[in-house]
Amino acid sequence: MKSAHLCLWLLVLSTVTELVSAFDPFSTAWSSIISNFFYKGCEDKLVAFNSSGLEDSLQTKLFGQHIASKIILKTVSGFMNNDNPKKPLVLSLHGSSGTGKNLVSSLIAENLYKEGMNSDFVHIFMSDIHFPHVSQVDTYKTQLQQWIKGNVSSCAQSMFIFDEMDKMHPGLIDSIRPYLEHYDKLDGISYRKAIFIFLSNAEGSSLTETALKFRNAGRKREEMELKDVEKLLLLSAFNNDNSGLWHTSLIEKNLVDFFVPFLPLEYSHVIECTMAAMKAQGLQLDIYIADKLATDMVYFPESEPVFSKQGCKTIGSRLHFYMEDV
Structure with a gap:
């Protein structure tokens, strides 16, 4: 009898979840919470992270990005090898289209999850698709919080990728600030092992100008260092109302670990x-x-x-x- 009741309960939950999903694109958060209640977490779907694997991927698949490669390798490796990180890893990747931002996101996922970008624990948000209407920003904020909470509950090492940050409505990204803070737990959930990656094309022109200055000064591209562009990226992201990070508390509270430059390719x-x-x-x-x-x-x-x-x-x-x- 108990078995029959359980099967009926699972059927009801599945039906409710499917009905909600039909009307709410963010309702998968409910699915994640339900899945976490009845099934295992993500441990068996993670790979044994090896920094040499990520290093090899960056060397053989990413070109012209000596600054980005160094930052990604060191920060991701350090984060993954730390059993008790103090906060989630937050990276903001900046550069023109085609310079490798999405590729790097994929390489990180491939060296973290057995199914790479196809993993159930990699979550991609496209501004035009998931947050199209400025009139619904408050609704998006609530949905986004529910989504992150539900999925981190299911897998502590979830990855969240926000593409087209330059098209995101101002103020929307601030809704996830609590999950990026140095809290041990928030409502009983720890977000410290999650990874958040922001992708933006907004600062591409500024990086091009800097690269041209180096070239015209007779300096090699490889001589350019993070210190030559990081402040520029930070200020541009904070002051540009098309950056998605405009006047955001994420920058004010120093919750972004690195602003990673992707230089124009030659x-x-x-x-x-x-x-x-x-x-x-x-x-x-x-x-x-x-x-x-x-x-x-x-x-x-x-x-x-x-x-x-x-x-x-x-x-x-x-x-x-x-x-x-x-």
């Missing part, structure tokens, strides 16, 4: 991306094709066209077009 980096794409797709490496593809890309600024307008974003889809000409 011709040589496009070549490296193309060769890596060939290898990933099982194609024969051909420097002639890589050169042809890289040369045909659009470069900017007009006065000194040295940076790829699209970065490496379209290389995967362009590659077979050039391979057909061989």
Whole structure:
């Protein structure tokens, strides 16, 4: 009889969850809470994190980002090797489209979860999709809090990725501030092992100007350090009303661990991306094709066209077009 009652209860919960999901895109938080009540957490779906694996991924898949690679490797490795972090890891990635921000998010996930970005514990928010209407910001704040609380309850090492921060409504991201603080627990839940990653294109032009200044001064790109751009990113994110972090308490309370710069990519980096794409797709490496593809890309600024307008974003889809000409 008890078994029959339990089956009936599970059926009711499942039905309610499905009904709510049909009307509320954030209702998966309820599913996570229910799942946590009846099933195991995420321990068996995590990988044994190895910093050398992340290092290898960054070296072979991310190009032209010496500052970002160093920050990501050290901060993520340090965080994952700390059994008792004082707060969640919060990274804010800045740069133009195609420079590697989404790629880095994927590399972190691949070295943390067995299913990588397909893991149930990786949660991606797109501003245009999940937060489209400014008139509903208060509703979004409540939903976002419920989502994070529900999923961290299910897996302490959940990852939350906020893409297109430059399109997020001002003030919305402040709703998650309590979960980024140095609290041991909040309403009985610890958020200290969670990872929050913000992706923004807003500061791309500022990074381009800095890269051009280094180039015109005769200095190598690799000489640029975090200190040369971090303050610029912080101030720009805080003062730009299109950054998603405009006047946010996350910056005022120093809850963002690093503002990570992704520099505009040059011709040589496009070549490296193309060769890596060939290898990933099982194609024969051909420097002639890589050169042809890289040369045909659009470069900017007009006065000194040295940076790829699209970065490496379209290389995967362009590659077979050039391979057909061989």
